[in-house]
Amino acid sequence: MRNLETLRQPLEDKVVTISRASGSLTFPANFVAVCAMNPCPCGYYGDERKECTCSPSSVQRYQKRISGPIMDRMAPCAHCMSDIHLQVRRVPYEKPASLDGGESSAVIRGRVETARRIQAARFAGLGKAGMLVNGDMGPAEVQQFCSTDEAGRNLLRAGAYHRVLKPTRTIADLTGEEAIRTEHLAEALQYRPRGGVG
Numbered sequence: 001m002r003n004l005e006t007l008r009q010p011l012e013d014k015v016v017t018i019s020r021a022s023g024s025l026t027f028p029a030n031f032v033a034v035c036a037m038n039p040c041p042c043g044y045y046g047d048e049r050k051e052c053t054c055s056p057s058s059v060q061r062y063q064k065r066i067s068g069p070i071m072d073r074m075a076p077c078a079h080c081m082s083d084i085h086l087q088v089r090r091v092p093y094e095k096p097a098s099l100d101g102g103e104s105s106a107v108i109r110g111r112v113e114t115a116r117r118i119q120a121a122r123f124a125g126l127g128k129a130g131m132l133v134n135g136d137m138g139p140a141e142v143q144q145f146c147s148t149d150e151a152g153r154n155l156l157r158a159g160a161y162h163r164v165l166k167p168t169r170t171i172a173d174l175t176g177e178e179a180i181r182t183e184h185l186a187e188a189l190q191y192r193p194r195g196g197v198g
């Protein structure tokens with residue numbers, strides 16, 4: 001768990017500082033963190049086919065092994081700093097996605113590349129170094145580029161705007177649409193940790 005602690009600085013400041021006796025150096029460290037964990041010691045908490053054999057207190061203890069500050073940034077909690085949370089189900093053996101009409105990675109890659117080009121073009125005129133994707137937006141850009149209609153505003157509760165609007169902007173970009181629609185917002189809200197959009 002100590003190794004995880006070292007992620008705090010880059011997650012927050014997008015730089016990493018390495019200190020040695022001879023001095024310290026700071027390097028850029030802007031990255032997308034994708035993390036996965038089991039829900040409980042046995043691994044079946046929430047599974048639809050196999051029952052979890054853990055006691056509620058051991059599930060709680062297991063999830064608490066990650067420190068508060070790291071948990072705040074990456075795990076389902078009301079004050080979470082991460083933009084997307086997803087509970088993933090087991091993949092059934094007998095039905096791999098490739099036989100089920102699922103999209104190929106190449107097709108998905110094309111869509112992601114298009115969305116990133118849209119984003120780079122969006123920010124190109126702003127003259128802000130390092131602002132390339134929606135995740136880099138500050139409050140001013142969120143206000144400028146993520147306007148929603150009345151229905152959308154009703155979906156959002158106060159305080160959670162930026163956490164939800166940035167992924168919403170990306171979902172709209174992935175569909176190639178300029179205007180954010182309610183369904184884009186509804187999808188982004190699905191990726192919030194349970195218990196609210198906080």
Ligand SMILES: [Zn+2]
Nearest residue numbers: 040042052054
């Ligand atoms: Zn379990």
